[in-house]
Amino acid sequence: MKTTLEELLAFRAVVDSGSITAAADQLGQTVSGISRALSRLEKKLATTLLRRTTRRLELTEEGQGFLARTRSILDAMDEAEEELAARRQAPAGLLRVNAASPFMLHAIVPRLPEFSRLYPKIQLELNTDELNVDLLEQRTDIAIRIGPLRDSTLHARPLCSSRLRVLASPAYLQAHGRPRRVADLAQHALIGNSQLPSLNQWPLRGPQGDSYAAALQFSASSGETMRQLALAGMGVVCLADFMTETDRANGSLVPVLVRSTVEVRQPVNAVYYRNTALSSRITAFLDFMAARLAEP
Structure with a gap:
């Protein structure tokens, strides 16, 4: 099964905001929804991306590499949407x-x-x-x-x-x-x-x-x-x-x-x-x- 955009967005938001709760607020979703998206992503990739402790979340080595790719993919999608929006105007x-x-x-x-x-x-x-x-x-x-x-x-x-x-x-x-x-x-x-x-x-x-x-x-x-x-x-x-x-x-x-x-x-x-x-x-x-x- 392929990775979804929702899962990539959840992963990036958790890393950038520092917690699942903050990521849920940022994306306008529930905490349980963000948690499930992360779990599905790790299951599909058959690897652990984040180590969860009682105080914080920490990227694994595999998670660091995947985060770089995730940012590239999402940045490219943002650029494509901006280009299409610009073409609608011109x-x-x-x-x-x-x-x-x-x-x-x-x-x-x-x-x-x-x-x-x-x-x-x-x-x-x-x-x-x-x-x-x-x-x-x-x-x-x-x-x-x-x-x-x-x-x-x-x-x-x-x-x-x-x-x-x-x-x-x-x-x-x-x-x-x-x-x-x-x-x-x-x-x-x-x-x-x-x-x-x-x-x-x-x-x-x-x-x-x-x-x-x-x-x-x-x-x-x-x-x-x-x-x-x-x-x-x-x-x-x-x-x-x-x-x-x-x-x-x-x-x-x-x-x-x-x-x-x-x-x-x-x-x-x-x-x-x-x-x-x-x-x-x-x-x-x-x-x-x-x-x-x-x-x-």
Whole structure:
């Protein structure tokens, strides 16, 4: 059986205070409780640590050696608790964040200068992956996932939602004409996702309901590649607002089939494992991103 923290604390308190009674007062325990803790410790170690006389307690040679180790252990624990307390006040340490490249580039990276000014002691490791990663295998603290969550073993915090729109560049529309009805898309080059077929169901109202199955001429595994294809005038694309906000503002991409578009929003969640209380650096990042992404 292993030695417990309670037993080590009792042993140190008895030595420092000079008696079991004084140690009990110091630790807020009963005299019998301290005495039992010492007895258990000596039994586990199979040695006598203290010689008890009617007048005083005296360390044995073995007790002197064990006391030095006990002090080192308890001092290290005190330092660890103080360090954690300090981190709660000023979050610090390495934070690994994983997200699909479009979200990393368009939603996270632009907000990091402010985050780093607020939390200069947090080191960020940013990794991108177009598919869901295994948080434990990749040693990831936080993963940003877009769309419905499927892994029930993870804890999730909603960050925002992002609307889907059908878009094209002015150059493409000038060359090929603007689709006026959903059925007109059959005559256009459509850009979609090669890895996630569900993303090729566009939120367009038509004869078959509120979803349009896009027949693709160009496909890519990354939403950012799809965006670049659309900007290059290669076709019509369906993308989330978070990656096209600037493009729509400056006119590089313009919405098409607006009246036929159904308002569909993709949920954006931060997911993480949590067996104990979250570290302050994870909490700081989640609070910051949730507040900034919720801004209009």
